[in-house]
Amino acid sequence: MKIVAIDFADIDESCLIRLKKLGQVAIYPDLPKSEDELISRIGDADIILRGWTTITKRVIEKSKNLKMVSLWSTGYDKIDMDAARERGITVTNVPEYGSQSVAEHVFAFIFSLIKKIPQYSASVKNREWKRIQTTELKGKTLGIIGFGNIGSKVATIGKCFGMNILVYTRSPKKSNAKELDVTFVSLNVLLSNSDIITLHLPYTKETHGLLGAKEFSIMKKTAIVVNTSRGNVIDESALISALMSGTLAGAGLDVFEREPPSKDNPLLKLDNVILTPHSASYTKEAIGRCTTTAIDNIEKFLEGKPQNIIR
Incomplete structure (x- = not known):
């Protein structure tokens, strides 16, 4: 053998x-x-x-x-x-x-983005002492797309921070909604009401480009998107446009349409984006x-x- x-x-x-x-x-x-x-x-x-x-x-x-x-x-x-x-x-x-590892990585992205950790760190290292007003997680709405093992863990952690949880999944279970205190909604309702949107679904023909220009236009301008699933579930060009135009406030990406991303990918130069090399489960x-x-x-x-x- x-x-x-x-x-x-x-x-x-x-x-x-x-x-x-x-x-x-x-x-x-x-x-x-x-x-x-x-x-x-x-x-x-x-x-x-x-x-x-x-x-x-x-x-x-x-x-x-x-x-x-x-x-x-x-x-x-x-x-x-x-x-x-x-x-x-x-x-x-x-x-x-890797459910626990990925769920933790999601919140590493979230905290880095909403608490402006990279900007603060760069500022202090540059001998500057500038404070930027940030926000709390408590009372914010977390939208979870896909509700398997990882999505469920993300919801559990989110509840610990006092967040409201909206979930979009093809197969909602009432028992999960009650046990985890989440609300199952349509994709459009989730997109228009969430402060933070995180994706946890496989890449299939059905999920290809699930989030595109239309979906980004529905979101709050203050919203951030986190993707630790597969790069192709998001239309990357539409995401870049939304981030550059101010349609979307920020993004945390562990996955990309092409891995590693090409050296001229605009995502590499955007200040409102945090990137990691498909490493969310790499603990x-x-x-x-x-x-x-x-x-x-x-x-x-x-x-x-x-x-x-x-x-």
């Missing part, structure tokens, strides 16, 4: 020992520079552990011996699932590992959970009891 970790994935010594018990193991610590290099890395592997690389139909077709893909992630938008299904390749993911604790489950998935597959399969 040949197992290949095709790109960057944090595999500590204890996890490496587990993998080596399952077969011959090859680990690549960086991203392949091309699709051909990726195909070469996979070679005749039976199982691959994938961290960040896009797995196209061509890659799947060229990987003649491939039987399983263990994703080191929750999302599966970077693999051609139709091609995998056609080949009968089992694809698994890690359904839950020691979350990484440990993710790697453990990804290897659990491989073990269960080899036992004939596959788990966390993407259908």
